[in-house]
Amino acid sequence: MYSSSLVKNTPQGNCRLAMIDDNPMEHLIFKKLCERYQLFSNATHFSDARMMLNLLTQEDDTEVCTPDVILLDLQMPDFNGWDFLQHLESVYTQFKKPVYVYVFSSSIDPADKARSSSYSFVTDFISKPMRPEILRMMYEKHANVA
Template identity: 40%
Template sequence: MINFLMIDDNPIEHIIMQKMFDKFHLFPAASHSLDARQSMDLFERHYLIPDLLPDVVFLDLNMPGFSGWDFLNSFERIYKQIKKAIDIYIISSSIDPKDRLLPKKYAFVKACICKPVKMETLLNLHTLYQSIKRDAS
């Protein structure tokens, strides 16, 4: 099973995403967080316990307080110590070009995805991670 975490301050985004997951039976172990700081705390507490961490993270950049950028900078400090591969996908409705380019400097950021996230994108990602899990077994 693929562990998925979505970090976004907009609860509507979570509802929409979960409805798509439910409709197409994707990511049954999906977790949702409205607070990037709390999510970072999870990684800082459990970075040596891979089963407690997600495989895939969808991260919004523009959030109040501890932003997606803050999360990326904090995650960069610990990700080499994490005992499993964790892929982060930036999800954003921003039209600022630097919001597409700057995240690519982080090795763990796999892509930037425009909101609203298309069903085809989710299906492709689910298929990709299912095959990775099968190959690892």
């Protein structure tokens, strides 16, 4: 699923978020939270991490289409969050702006949290479900710098 809203600005600012998760219910919950608290109104949603990776690596003007924040699920079929992080690591330095990657997982395994922090561009590990205070903190942190 891809939405062209990734390249549009909103009255709230131009902080762009891309959510990557294979579970449609997670997308729905996230959308409802964003609507309720008026945050990340220009979020883009992907059910396949390869689609986001392709967008990041094939765009001519990556600064326009590159999100400010990526919310990444780890457990997805075929091409999972770990695959995405590994591939992103090889292109991350080519971005013209910082991209803040948050691992968003239902995993309670401390090894997953430690492994995700081994990637220098991973900002934090957030446990599911998304809580409004975490969403607000994320938005306020990145809307000010976007």
